[in-house]
């Protein structure tokens with residue numbers, strides 16, 4: 177007789193480790209009976225529920241993405257950041273809306289130089305290429321995040337684009353599997369893996385390819401590499417090199433937990449959309465990057481999001497567990513993203529030194545509570561992104 181999956185959470189001091197194997201397509205061959213498979217899934221789901229409820233961050237093993245592919249992604253990213261010339265970087269730069277050559281520019285896709293991103297009012301000490309799911313140029317709901325992503329030159333970096341395109345496919349498969357597991361975590365009895373399926377016909381995604389010079393190379397020799405924020409979507413699959421002591425996660429007491437890399441694992445966190453779906457049962461956890469050591473750090477967070485047009489509101493099963501009163505108004509994911517990304521414009525002098533505090537921003541109201549905003553504005557050549 178198969179063992180029963182655990183139901184209670186034990187207190188966590190570090191990030192929990194979750195094995196997703198039972199949710200991978202190959203998993204059916206691993207278990208002797210459907211009942212044994214279901215118990216394995218429920219065990220993973222129960223651990224996920226604890227991780228999302230207590231920490232909002234976890235290590236994910238058994239994710240099915242080959243180590244070789246993950247290593248190649250980081251190698252390509254590092255190679256480009258270190259070896260691409262200033263001109264090559266500027267050739268794929270992010271343009272403010274309509275300000276690129278021939279009126280191009282969506283305010284979002286492309287390369288941002290060190291200090292161009294600002295989080296929580298402070299400039300971030302990193303450079304990055306931001307990619308979004310390519311969408312047709314004439315598809316109205318996506319405006320202005322239209323168009324293709326800009327890629328490094330095929331002449332100088334021929335393997336960059338295919339590497340990231342195939343990695344995107346892998347992350348999308350993993351995202352779907354993880355969302356089935358999260359569904360079961362919320363609805364184990366009777367077991368339900370399809371709570372999110374109606375929101376994931378064509379999931380939107382964002383991928384940031386980030387290079388972090390050491391903070392000691394910044395003018396102030398201190399500050400922050402990526403300011404404190406929550407992620408605004410569904411789940412984030414973080415692939416990072418083996419630098420320790422950089423990514424820090426807020427714990428429930430307001431302290432910081434180091435989310436150091438774990439060999440072969442993803443660091444995963446839940447975003448604001450899952451907080452809304454769960455009516456706050458799971459909170460998207462604040463985190464930041466403070467890269468104090470002397471190396472050049474590389475990370476590639478992949479943000480797996482709902483469909484652009486998905487309408488997000490607390491799920492019935494989560495309302496039932498949280499007193500029955502919705503704490504969040506319904507939002508369309510794409511509108512929410514755009515309001516965060518483009519709805520706030522701030523005036524920033526063009527030569528503001530890194531880590532200069534910017535004017536305070538009134539955070540949007542979320543279920544009557546103030547919640548840190550995720551927004552982007554361009555002014556004076558500075559992009560402001562507050563996740």
Ligand SMILES: O=C(O)CCC(=O)C(=O)O
Pocket residue numbers: 384386402407414416423463464465475476477563
């Ligand atoms: O680089 C990292 O470790 C995390 C970056 C991050 O939190 C983000 O881009 O949202």
Ligand SMILES: [Fe+2]
Pocket residue numbers: 405406407412463563
């Ligand atoms: Fe983040």
